[in-house]
Amino acid sequence: MLGHFLKPEYEELIQKKDWETLRVAFEEIDPPDIAEILEDLPPEDSGVIFRILPREKASLAFEYLPVDQQAELVGTLTSDQLVGILNEMAPDDRTRLFEELPAEVTKRALATLKPEELRVARQLLGYPEDTAGRYMTPEYLTVKPTMTAAEAIEHVRSRGKGVETLNVLYVVDDHGTLVADVRLGEVVMASPEKTVAEIPSRQLVSLQATAPREEVIATFEKYDRSALPVTDTRGVLLGIITIDDVLDVAEAKATEDIQRLGGMEALEAPYMDIGFLGMVKKRGGWLSVLLVGEMLTTTAMGYFEAEIARAVVLALFIPLIISSGGNSGSQATSLIIRALAVRELELKDWWRVAGREVRNGAGLGALLAVIGFLRIYFWPSREKLYGAHYGLIALTVGLSLFGVVLFGVLVGSMLPFALRRMGFDPATASAPFVATLVDVSGVLIYFTLASLLLKGTLL
Amino acid sequence: MLGHFLKPEYEELIQKKDWETLRVAFEEIDPPDIAEILEDLPPEDSGVIFRILPREKASLAFEYLPVDQQAELVGTLTSDQLVGILNEMAPDDRTRLFEELPAEVTKRALATLKPEELRVARQLLGYPEDTAGRYMTPEYLTVKPTMTAAEAIEHVRSRGKGVETLNVLYVVDDHGTLVADVRLGEVVMASPEKTVAEIPSRQLVSLQATAPREEVIATFEKYDRSALPVTDTRGVLLGIITIDDVLDVAEAKATEDIQRLGGMEALEAPYMDIGFLGMVKKRGGWLSVLLVGEMLTTTAMGYFEAEIARAVVLALFIPLIISSGGNSGSQATSLIIRALAVRELELKDWWRVAGREVRNGAGLGALLAVIGFLRIYFWPSREKLYGAHYGLIALTVGLSLFGVVLFGVLVGSMLPFALRRMGFDPATASAPFVATLVDVSGVLIYFTLASLLLKGTLL
Numbered sequence: 001m002l003g004h005f006l007k008p009e010y011e012e013l014i015q016k017k018d019w020e021t022l023r024v025a026f027e028e029i030d031p032p033d034i035a036e037i038l039e040d041l042p043p044e045d046s047g048v049i050f051r052i053l054p055r056e057k058a059s060l061a062f063e064y065l066p067v068d069q070q071a072e073l074v075g076t077l078t079s080d081q082l083v084g085i086l087n088e089m090a091p092d093d094r095t096r097l098f099e100e101l102p103a104e105v106t107k108r109a110l111a112t113l114k115p116e117e118l119r120v121a122r123q124l125l126g127y128p129e130d131t132a133g134r135y136m137t138p139e140y141l142t143v144k145p146t147m148t149a150a151e152a153i154e155h156v157r158s159r160g161k162g163v164e165t166l167n168v169l170y171v172v173d174d175h176g177t178l179v180a181d182v183r184l185g186e187v188v189m190a191s192p193e194k195t196v197a198e199i200p201s202r203q204l205v206s207l208q209a210t211a212p213r214e215e216v217i218a219t220f221e222k223y224d225r226s227a228l229p230v231t232d233t234r235g236v237l238l239g240i241i242t243i244d245d246v247l248d249v250a251e252a253k254a255t256e257d258i259q260r261l262g263g264m265e266a267l268e269a270p271y272m273d274i275g276f277l278g279m280v281k282k283r284g285g286w287l288s289v290l291l292v293g294e295m296l297t298t299t300a301m302g303y304f305e306a307e308i309a310r311a312v313v314l315a316l317f318i319p320l321i322i323s324s325g326g327n328s329g330s331q332a333t334s335l336i337i338r339a340l341a342v343r344e345l346e347l348k349d350w351w352r353v354a355g356r357e358v359r360n361g362a363g364l365g366a367l368l369a370v371i372g373f374l375r376i377y378f379w380p381s382r383e384k385l386y387g388a389h390y391g392l393i394a395l396t397v398g399l400s401l402f403g404v405v406l407f408g409v410l411v412g413s414m415l416p417f418a419l420r421r422m423g424f425d426p427a428t429a430s431a432p433f434v435a436t437l438v439d440v441s442g443v444l445i446y447f448t449l450a451s452l453l454l455k456g457t458l459l
Numbered sequence: 460m461l462g463h464f465l466k467p468e469y470e471e472l473i474q475k476k477d478w479e480t481l482r483v484a485f486e487e488i489d490p491p492d493i494a495e496i497l498e499d500l501p502p503e504d505s506g507v508i509f510r511i512l513p514r515e516k517a518s519l520a521f522e523y524l525p526v527d528q529q530a531e532l533v534g535t536l537t538s539d540q541l542v543g544i545l546n547e548m549a550p551d552d553r554t555r556l557f558e559e560l561p562a563e564v565t566k567r568a569l570a571t572l573k574p575e576e577l578r579v580a581r582q583l584l585g586y587p588e589d590t591a592g593r594y595m596t597p598e599y600l601t602v603k604p605t606m607t608a609a610e611a612i613e614h615v616r617s618r619g620k621g622v623e624t625l626n627v628l629y630v631v632d633d634h635g636t637l638v639a640d641v642r643l644g645e646v647v648m649a650s651p652e653k654t655v656a657e658i659p660s661r662q663l664v665s666l667q668a669t670a671p672r673e674e675v676i677a678t679f680e681k682y683d684r685s686a687l688p689v690t691d692t693r694g695v696l697l698g699i700i701t702i703d704d705v706l707d708v709a710e711a712k713a714t715e716d717i718q719r720l721g722g723m724e725a726l727e728a729p730y731m732d733i734g735f736l737g738m739v740k741k742r743g744g745w746l747s748v749l750l751v752g753e754m755l756t757t758t759a760m761g762y763f764e765a766e767i768a769r770a771v772v773l774a775l776f777i778p779l780i781i782s783s784g785g786n787s788g789s790q791a792t793s794l795i796i797r798a799l800a801v802r803e804l805e806l807k808d809w810w811r812v813a814g815r816e817v818r819n820g821a822g823l824g825a826l827l828a829v830i831g832f833l834r835i836y837f838w839p840s841r842e843k844l845y846g847a848h849y850g851l852i853a854l855t856v857g858l859s860l861f862g863v864v865l866f867g868v869l870v871g872s873m874l875p876f877a878l879r880r881m882g883f884d885p886a887t888a889s890a891p892f893v894a895t896l897v898d899v900s901g902v903l904i905y906f907t908l909a910s911l912l913l914k915g916t917l918l
Contacts, residue, residue: 030662032681064681157648166644167626167685184643185625189616203489221710222491222523224703226626226685243702244683247709251680254713255797261717262793262890263786271798272811279815280822283790287864290786291827295834297778302844308774312767315774319756319781319898326782327722327749327891330789331742334721338714339730352731356738363739368750375754385761405746431721431890432786439778 010037014045023052031057035064043069047076055081059088067093068269071100090164092137092245132216133209135249136230136239139164142172143196145179150192156184165227165242171196178229178237180204206231209238216241217250218343256427257341261334263290263432290432296440297322304447311458313386314450317397322442324368325404326435332357332412333434337426340416350417354410361409365402373398389457396453400446407445408438469496473504482511490516494523502528506535514540518547527728530559549623551596551704591675592668594708595689595698598623601631602655604638609651615643624686624701630655637688637696639663665690668697672708677802679705715886716800720793722749722891749891755899756781763906770917772845773909776856781901783827784863785894791816791871792893799875799885809876813869820868824861832857848916855912859905866904867897 013022026034026049034053038046038061050058050073062070062085074082074097086094127133141163143152152169160166169187171180182201190199206229207219219228220243227242256266265282267274274282301308301318308315336353339345345353376386376394386393412434416426451459472481485493485508493512497505497520509517509532521529521544533541533556545553586592600622602611611628619625628646630639641660649658665688666678678687679702686701715725724741726733733741760767760777767774795812798804804812835845835853845852871893875885910918 032662036681153647156644160644160648163644165685166642166647183625184647185615185619185622188612188625188643188647189619203491217706217710220703220706222495226624226702243685243706244679247676247679247702247706250706251676251709251713251801254710254717255801258713258717258720258793258797261720262790264790264794267794270803271794272803272808276815276818276822279819280826283787283819284823284826287783287786287790287823287827288830291779291783291830291860292834294779294782297782298775301775301778305771305775308767309771312764312771312774315767315771315777316757316760316764318774318777319760319902320750320753322778322782323753323756323785323891323895323898324746324750326785326894327746328742330891331721331723331746334717335723335726335730338717342710342714344729344731349731356735359735360738360742363735364743364746367739367743368746371747371750375751401750432782432789435785435894436782439782443778 011040014041014049019048019052022049026053026057031060032064034061038065039069043072043076046073050077050081055084056088059085063089063093066270067096067100068273070097074101090137090139092135095134127209130213131209132207132211132230132241133238135216135241135245136209137164137242137245138239140168140170140227140229140240141166142170142237143182145171145173145195145197147196148192149187149190149194149196149199152182152187152196153192156187165240168225168227168240169196170229170237170240171201172237176236178204178206178231178235181229206235207241208233213249213253214341214343217246217253220246253341257337260425260427261337261430263287263430286430286432290436293433293436294439297443300440300443301447304443304451307447307451307459311450311454313393313458314447317393317400318443318446320372321397321400321404321446322439323435324372324401325408325438325442327408328361328364328368328405329408329412329434329438330431332361332409333416333429333431336413336416337429340420340426347417347420350414350421353413353417357409357413358406361406362402364409365405368405369398369402372401387458389454392454392457396446396450399453400442400449403445403449404438404442407441408434411437411441470499473500473508478507478511481508485512485516490519491523493520497524498528502531502535505532509536509540514543515547518544522548522552525729526555526559527732529556533560549596549598551594554593586668589672590668591666591670591689591700592697594675594700594704595668596623596701596704597698599627599629599686599688599699600625601629601696602641604630604632604654604656606655607651608646608649608653608655608658611641611646611655612651615646624699627684627686627699628655629688629696629699630660631696635695637663637665637690637694640688665694666700667692672712673800673802675700676705676709676712680801712800716796719884719886720796720889722746722889745889745891749895752892752895753898756902759899759902760906763902763910766906766909766918770909770913772852772917773906776852776859777902777905779831780856780859780863780905781898782894783831783860784867784897784901786867787820787823787827787864788867788871788893788897789890791820791868792875792888792890795872795875796885796888799879806876806879809873809880812872812876816868816872817865820865821861823868824864827864828857828861831860846917848913851913851916855905855909858912859901859908862904862908863897863901866900867893870896870900 038049053061141156141159143155156166166184168181168183170178171182173179180201181204182196182199186199205219205223205225207216209230209232227240229237230239230241231237259266263286265285267282373394376382376390376397382390415429415434419429420426497508512520600615600618602614615625625643627640627642629637630641632638639660640663641655641658645658664678664682664684666675668689668691686699688696689698689700690696718725722745724744726741795804832853835841835849835856841849874888874893878888879885
């Protein structure tokens, strides 16, 4: 895939600064693969390589780079190069690049755009982050409903050069209102004298420019289209979103959700691109908050210090009980957050989910309670390990497991709904956050039950 | 979007069994929306509705249903209906349906296919699950490199009816080997007398039929294509994969990963479709395993029972220490699993990641150690709560936090690599699994440090 050389050989040539050999070698390589090579290089080196590439190839390779690396590269380019690249970028990709750049660089970069490109970039930038407006491209072709198929094809022939997608033609009336979309394939197959309005078209599906990311993904998933038109509230066509961008958006969103569910801030860059301090910042924040939260368990247990002193055996089961609560809460929260993200569940479903999770939690709690009880009650050296009252201890642990699992499942499943209700992203309810919440309650449930059940025997 | 009625009105009509009004109402509704209505109905009702729909509309709506519901519906249909629907389904969707059906039903269903469709279905079924072969459709058009643009367009006009994608034409030589792909738009724009070989085409990118799901997604993400051809090892064209299917696959994979990361089996169906027993089975399995694993902490703490009896205050910090280890492990494992899933990292990167995570873990550990130390050392009622040796306790807790976080980060980041090395899916290393592993070690680290540091004072 990488032309004549293997990756290590390129790295060697770069180290030797043998630019001439590299220039010749790169002639054989396609832009996505060039981008892949550039990705692994420090910005100084990729800047030099950029300068030895023919302008058009450089622009193409640039578009395939991750947006953070594009932003880095921009600083190493001459003004001329920057103009060339920016003017040739697809508008949606350019918008994403501008978002990454510091405001100063954005202004300088915007100033280098041709006037008509500038208008487009500004327009795209007007929509809030993570909405349909940010993903759209104005590179598509429109046709009038009164055009014949032959005229529509002539239109494609004369105007199609450089347009991002020609697979679908958008039918607009004289006011710019979107009335239908027809696939180019259908136009080609239609009799030349038929009008565009007569060509068979699928159900018209469109997105509002303010539609959030989740709706964009869900709509593409539901209708299986390669592109969808974006309109304003009056139905005027503003741009289109192509599905290849949606795939990127969906994958980025899943990555963010997984990272936040894992109890950290979303990295927003590849793992290897984040340095030590950045990583400690993204991960340390939540870990510190959770540690402070977990100190509540210390406080809670402080109230039961006398009980622990009288029956040290009780302490042995603390990790088991609180982690079972944490595990069941992590499960429930992961499940519900994803179901909300892919729109399997909506806010209004919270009550039905609560009903189901009470049953599920009780079922899971009973299962774990039985296992916990049996493990203690039938353990070979039970009397030696847990004393004469091992039966009561087994009962205490079993009941605590039931309570803590039921509680964990309820907290884990309801917290994402509560967060969405309050306007936050449900993924903020990370698994470790739920686990920590449940830990404190686990300690309280366990020692309260122990106080009740072991009174007069161990306590 | 739903024609004349709102959803509750349909439900009412269904309850009243007013099929005639429904039949008329459904004429106005498009197949994806019919599918959405059907999704919420019990199989008996959706079976009846299916029978009142015109055959073609029924087939279209069927394709938009989730595969598990398709499987359910199949049982309620007459043989005639089944034949109609199966013959009209896109082959890749049909393959997915067959996978869901019990073997007996699959055989019966396969028997109802037209011979040429059967060949296609069998062929698609020959590839392992979650490989490119399973997602491909044979519905595309091929052209010869020697055809002129005009001939290619005539070919589309005469053969394009019902083909899933006409956006790209696949250029094959006389042996069926794929040599290029050209976009229909480029063919339309080319001079009619130019040959297909002369029409500008992009870099040829293809997938092997045995390519795993992750590679399919990553390739689509890298090249931004709406469809990619699939070949055998000799380069012979077998079928194509369309990006709308890849979006579904990517979303399904992310859902699976999130569920497994949350410590459960992948549900493989929407949340609301899984009953009580199914849910307890999917979630209870791992919870039970983790409970049994967590019992090791009980055993480990058993060895330190004498220490706890002498210094009960030590017990108060157990939840704090083990959960900090668990949290840092969950973070690291979520991060690495996702990076492996989206191919940001590969197996060979384990050593570099280990190096980075030693530093990250030490940094995070130091941060938490300082917070933990300060919280105890400067707490207002420290002497009353933790006794005269609160300084030594603060030191023990701080150092334990450092050790347990470093250990948690290392286990959490390396386990996914180890699982992939052994041929398992890295997502099996769920966050709760890592947390449980780290809990046991946390107990050992804490009490070992306590024995060393508090010898002669508290112990």
